Amino acid sequence: MIRLDNVTKIYKGETRAVDGVTVNIEKGEFVFLVGESGSGKSTMLRLLTAEEPATEGDVHVAGKDLSRISNWRVPYLRRNIGSVFQDFKLLPQKTVYENVAFALEVIGRPRNIISTQVPAILELVGLSHKQQSFPDELSGGEQQRVSIARAFVNRPLILLADEPTGNLDPNTAQEIMRLLDRINRTGTTVVMATHDQTIVDQMRRRVIALRAGQVVRDEQQGVYA
Amino acid sequence: MAGFLGRAGYFSRETWLNIRRNLTLTVAAILTVAVGVMLVGLGLMARYASANALGRWQGGVQFEIFLEPDVAGGQIDALGEELRNHPDIERIQFVTQDQAFGLLEEMLVDEPELLAEVSVESLPPSYRVVPRIAEGEIIESLAAQFRQRPGVYSVETGRQQVDAIREWFNSFRWIVLLMSIVLAAASALLIFNMIRVAMFARRREIEVMKLVGATNSFIRLPFILEGMLHGLAGGVVGAVAAGALRSHVEELFGRSEILAFFRSFTVTSGQFTTATIATVLMGVIVGALGSAFAAGRFLDV
Numbered sequence: 001m002i003r004l005d006n007v008t009k010i011y012k013g014e015t016r017a018v019d020g021v022t023v024n025i026e027k028g029e030f031v032f033l034v035g036e037s038g039s040g041k042s043t044m045l046r047l048l049t050a051e052e053p054a055t056e057g058d059v060h061v062a063g064k065d066l067s068r069i070s071n072w073r074v075p076y077l078r079r080n081i082g083s084v085f086q087d088f089k090l091l092p093q094k095t096v097y098e099n100v101a102f103a104l105e106v107i108g109r110p111r112n113i114i115s116t117q118v119p120a121i122l123e124l125v126g127l128s129h130k131q132q133s134f135p136d137e138l139s140g141g142e143q144q145r146v147s148i149a150r151a152f153v154n155r156p157l158i159l160l161a162d163e164p165t166g167n168l169d170p171n172t173a174q175e176i177m178r179l180l181d182r183i184n185r186t187g188t189t190v191v192m193a194t195h196d197q198t199i200v201d202q203m204r205r206r207v208i209a210l211r212a213g214q215v216v217r218d219e220q221q222g223v224y225a
Numbered sequence: 226m227a228g229f230l231g232r233a234g235y236f237s238r239e240t241w242l243n244i245r246r247n248l249t250l251t252v253a254a255i256l257t258v259a260v261g262v263m264l265v266g267l268g269l270m271a272r273y274a275s276a277n278a279l280g281r282w283q284g285g286v287q288f289e290i291f292l293e294p295d296v297a298g299g300q301i302d303a304l305g306e307e308l309r310n311h312p313d314i315e316r317i318q319f320v321t322q323d324q325a326f327g328l329l330e331e332m333l334v335d336e337p338e339l340l341a342e343v344s345v346e347s348l349p350p351s352y353r354v355v356p357r358i359a360e361g362e363i364i365e366s367l368a369a370q371f372r373q374r375p376g377v378y379s380v381e382t383g384r385q386q387v388d389a390i391r392e393w394f395n396s397f398r399w400i401v402l403l404m405s406i407v408l409a410a411a412s413a414l415l416i417f418n419m420i421r422v423a424m425f426a427r428r429r430e431i432e433v434m435k436l437v438g439a440t441n442s443f444i445r446l447p448f449i450l451e452g453m454l455h456g457l458a459g460g461v462v463g464a465v466a467a468g469a470l471r472s473h474v475e476e477l478f479g480r481s482e483i484l485a486f487f488r489s490f491t492v493t494s495g496q497f498t499t500a501t502i503a504t505v506l507m508g509v510i511v512g513a514l515g516s517a518f519a520a521g522r523f524l525d526v
Contacts, residue, residue, distance in 0.1 A: 049436075071441075078438035091430055102430075105235055106439035154437070 001027040001158060001189045002048060007057035009043050009213075017043040019213035020057075025191065027157070030184045032200050033193040034224055035210035041193035044210070045160050048191070049081055050074045062157050079107055082151030082188075086163040088143045090135040096122065096146050097131040103150045121153045125179060141172035145179060152183055159183055161192040165199060173199060197224035239447035240454065243423045250422065251455060254415040258459020258508045259466060261408030266467030266504035268401035273496040275394035288356075288368050288382040291349040294322070300376040301350065308352060313367060318353040325350065349378050409511050412459065416452045416515030423448060424523050431524065445520035449513060456512020460505035467504060471497070 002025040009018040018040045025031055033041045046052045047059050050066050059066040062080045069077060090099050097118055104114045122128050125145040135143055144164060151159060161180065165173035177199055184190045194200060200207060200223060207222030208215060244251055290308075292301060301319075308317045320328075325348040330340060356367055368380040424431065434444050471492065492500070 075435075075438040075440045078436065081438075083436050089429070089433055089436070091433060102433065103437040106434045106443060107437060108232060108443065150433075150437070 001025055001029070001062060002191070003058075003060040004044075004047070005058040005060075007047065007054045007059055009040075009047060009052060010055045016213050018047065018054075021210075021213070021215055022057075023208060023215065023218070025189060027189055028184070028187050030181070030190045030203070030205040031192070032203070032205060032207045032222075033191060033210065034195070034200060034207055037195075039210040040213040041210055042162055043213075045083075045162050045191070045193060048158075048160060049078060049083060075107075079154060080157045082148075082154070082156040082159040084144070084147050084151050084159065084161040084164045086166040088135070088147040088167075090143055090146055090150075092135050095132050095134055096127060096138070099135070099146055100150045100153050103153055107154070109154075117153055121149045124152075124182075125149045139172070140168050141175055144168060144172075144176050148176070148179055148183070152188070156188065158189045158191065161190065161194075163194055164192065165194065165196050170198065177203065200224040236447050236450060240450045243427075243447065243451045244454065246426060247419055247423060250415075250419045254412060254419055254455050255459040255462065257408060257415055258412040258456055258511055259462035261405050261412050261511070262460050262463035262504045262508045263466045263470070264401050264405040264408060265507050266464055266500050267470065268398055268405060269500040269503055270467065270471055270492045270497065271394060271397055271401065273492045273500065275390060288354050288364055288380060289320075290352045290354065290368075290371050290380050291378045292351060292376050293378045294347055294349050296350070296376040304371075304374060304376065305352065308354060308371075311367075313356055313358065313363060315355045315357045317355065320351045320353060322346065322348050322350050409507070412456075412511050413515035413518075416455055416512050417519045419455070420448050420452055420516045420519035421523055423451065424519065441524060444524060445517075448520045449516045452512040452516020452519070453509050454512070456508040456510065456515075457505065458508075459512070460508020463508060464501045464504040468497070468501065 002023070004021050004023045007018055007021045008016065010016050021040075021044070033044060035041055043052065047054055047066070048061050050061075050069060054067060061077065064073075064077055066077075091102065094102060100118045100121060101114050104117065109117075119128065119131070122131055125148055127142060127145055127149065130138065130142065135146065138146070144167075148159075148164075159180070164180070165176050168176060173196060180190055180192065181203070204221045204223070206220050207217065207224070209217035209222075209225075290304070292304070305317065305319060308314055322345050326343070326345045329343060329348065354367070356364060364382050368382050371377055372380045431444055
């Protein structure tokens with residue numbers, strides 16, 4: 001599903017954010033990317049969504065070679081990838097329902113599909129009763145669940161999460177992890193960059209540790225450190 | 226079909242929202258477009274008007290041979306015969322003294338006391354001549370040939386007048402063209418900036434749209450539509466202004482004796498329609514260019 005072959009990303013000709021990384025992630029895996037700030041976790045995620053091109057090496061995502069993908073195909077690649085962020089990236093002037101519907105609307109999904117899929121996904125994340133609320137009326141955990149609903153409403157093959165629990169208290173973080181786990185169990189490949197040791201140790205999933213852009217550890221059922 | 230309707234709804238809603246958010250900038254852009262395209266419209270109409278005015282000389286009569294008022298009938302016929310048989314002359318039209326008086330009557334309709342001084346017998350009959358080739362030198366040489374004939378009082382060519390009009394209108398057209406180019410550039414830049422502001426105001430939405438895989442054209446379209454709508458509004462305002470100015474100027478020409486010379490400078494309604502359509506179209510193009518450029522520049526994958 002995701003394959004990086006000796007991938008290097010150099011910013012502005014000097015900073016080696018990702019340095020000779022080779023990683024293979026199969027369909028349906030749940031993978032933690034761990035490492036200090038600046039170790040290259042976020043850059044790796046940005047390489048996967050084609051937000052950044054690799055300086056060297058090949059990146060394959062969902063069967064596409066990203067070094068050869070033309071610009072106009074990038075949006076279609078992204079429809080196979082859901083993205084979740086630490087700061088949620090919800091639109092404050094839209095309701096919960098509209099925020100999720102927006103993701104389908106802007107890729108041209110017909111209205112009847114939107115009106116059935118959005119309530120279904122909000123049910124899945126447990127926010128059916130908050131459809132008409134605005135993001136600032138929700139708790140952090142609820143906001144993150146909306147953002148997960150938005151990322152998952154189009155049933156992507158891959159879900160990328162960049163510190164999704166970074167802004168949440170431990171209990172709420174647990175809720176989010178349960179949700180991501182459920183999504184993973186539907187066959188979706190989940191890649192999550194995190195600092196949260198408790199969560200990583202508890203989940204016992206594959207852990208890829210990065211330091212200065214290099215893979216220093218890659219363990220099935222690993223722990224944070 | 227449902228998908229298409231959904232999208233149309235999305236685009237019109239987003240475009241309208243954008244316009245409402247930037248009302249002052251919108252008004253500024255629309256007015257600049259309006260002034261710019263109004264000049265384009267006026268320039269176009271001036272061009273038609275000059276072509277129409279010149280056409281009276283060009284397509285038709287190039288010079289007129291005035292005869293002595295008391296010329297003998299035989300001389301008139303002899304001259305007419307000669308003109309008709311001349312290889313360089315296409316056709317001629319004889320204007321009798323009565324007809325000449327009729328023309329004068331039309332011209333002096335507001336000054337009957339002047340007309341009273343003139344009698345039919347004092348006016349020269351004339352031949353209006355259409356040469357085969359309407360070129361200045363040929364006309365001058367033809368005119369010279371007939372100037373010395375017995376019974377000929379004078380020969381007047383349209384040349385001087387045509388040249389004067391042409392020169393005046395050419396410089397007018399250039400000035401207008403230059404001004405409208407400057408204003409078109411200003412409007413395009415204004416719209417460019419407005420779209421940039423609109424895109425900046427909506428950068429979070431654009432970020433999310435890119436994230437979930439909206440195509441660039443889908444993201445850009447509402448902004449380009451917005452720019453085109455501004456251009457369209459400006460174009461309509463400009464066309465209306467040009468139309469109003471046209472009737473005002475024509476009325477002025479009609480009223481003022483000093484400007485009587487310009488009375489032949491009229492624009493037909495067909496030409497006016499063409500000019501109006503061109504004006505509005507110009508506005509839309511300016512809007513589309515400005516916004517497409519902005520949308521292209523501030524939005525990359």
